[in-house]
Amino acid sequence: MFTREEALSLLRKYNASEALVTHAFCVEATMREFARLQGEDTDYWALVGLLHDVDYGSFPEEHCTKAPELLKEIGADENFIHAVCSHGWGLCSNIEPTLFMEKVLYTIDELTGLVYATALMRPERMQGMSVKSVKKKWASKGFAAGVNRDLITKGADMIDMEIPAIIQITIDAMTGVQSQIGL
Numbered sequence: 001m002f003t004r005e006e007a008l009s010l011l012r013k014y015n016a017s018e019a020l021v022t023h024a025f026c027v028e029a030t031m032r033e034f035a036r037l038q039g040e041d042t043d044y045w046a047l048v049g050l051l052h053d054v055d056y057g058s059f060p061e062e063h064c065t066k067a068p069e070l071l072k073e074i075g076a077d078e079n080f081i082h083a084v085c086s087h088g089w090g091l092c093s094n095i096e097p098t099l100f101m102e103k104v105l106y107t108i109d110e111l112t113g114l115v116y117a118t119a120l121m122r123p124e125r126m127q128g129m130s131v132k133s134v135k136k137k138w139a140s141k142g143f144a145a146g147v148n149r150d151l152i153t154k155g156a157d158m159i160d161m162e163i164p165a166i167i168q169i170t171i172d173a174m175t176g177v178q179s180q181i182g183l
Contacts, residue, residue, distance in 0.1 A: 001044075001075075002047075002074040002075055002076065004043075004046075004047065004050070006074045007047050007050050007051050007074065008050065010051065010054060010070065010071075010073060010074050011024055011050060011051060011054055014054055014055060014057050014058040014059070014070060015053070015054070015056065015057030015058070016057060017057055020053060020056060020057050022116075022181050022182060023053065023112065023113065023116075024049070024050050024051070024052070024053060025050070025177060025180055025181050026112040026113075026115075026116055026173075026174055026177075026181055027049040027050070027052055027053075027105070027108065027109055027112050028046045028047075028049040028050040029046070029049075029173040029174055029176060029177040029180075029181075030049065030108045030111075030112055030169070030170050030173040030174065031045040031046050031048060031049030031101075031104065031105060031108070032045060032046040032049070032173065033169055033170075033172060033173035033176070034101075034104045034108070034169060034173075035101070037169065038100070040101065044080075045101055045104075047080075048080065048083045048084055048101065048105060049105060051067075051071065051076075051084055052084050052087050052105060052109065054067050054070050054071060054084070055067040055070055063088060063092045064084075064085045064087070064088035064092045064093035064095070065085075065092070065093070067081065067084050067085055068081045068085065071084060082095060082102070083097075083099065083101060083102050083105065086098070086102040086105070086106065087102070087105045087106050087109050089106060091151075097158065100159065103155060103158040103159045104155075104159055106151070106154075106155045106158065107151075107152060107155025107156055107158065107159055107161075107166060108152075108155070108166065108170055109151075110147050110148050110149070110151050110152050111147075111152050111166065111167065111170050112170060112174065113144060113146070113147045114134060114137065114138060114144050114147045114149075114152075115129070115134055115167070115170050115171060115174055116174070116181070116183070117137070117143065117144040117147070118133060118134050118137045118144075119174070119178075119183045120183075121137070125178065125183040126171070126174055126175040126178040126183045127175070127178075129171050129175070130171075131164045131167045131168050131171070134167050134171070135163075135164070135167070152166075
């Protein structure tokens with residue numbers, strides 16, 4: 001298995017935008033927290049989160065279809081590649097998330113963007129953020145309009161969790177890396 005350093009190097013090779021790298025850190029942290037709560041391999045889940053958009057910066061029109069080629073550069077196996085590509089199911093990929101880990105990634109990818117945007121609107125950023133504050137922003141369709149709330153809802157159904165619980169786990173995870181993600 002490859003290291004986080006190798007994964008981060010690959011991510012940066014194909015994603016010059018610091019915003020995309022920051023998003024990857026948000027997803028990485030949230031995947032790590034979900035894995036911890038499930039008693040799963042936190043490093044593996046985190047690496048899937050870190051590399052989920054590996055191809056997006058350089059190949060946005062080929063998102064999730066170029067990823068397998070790039071991931072093979074660091075020796076990612078087919079299971080890892082499937083997990084990464086499944087987060088785009090129905091949008092840019094026909095690879096359905098089947099494992100719980102893949103369903104979590106599908107669910108939290110967009111949600112991390114909403115939580116991040118919510119934090120940017122608060123003077124205290126992540127500190128003391130509540131589910132209620134995120135849900136309030138969720139209800140405002142003009143706020144973070146690029147965040148697909150329907151995907152989050154669909155993902156919540158797939159993992160059989162209530163959205164407030166998923167939001168809380170995401171807040172907790174992102175609070176843990178707030179300095180790394182600029183919040």
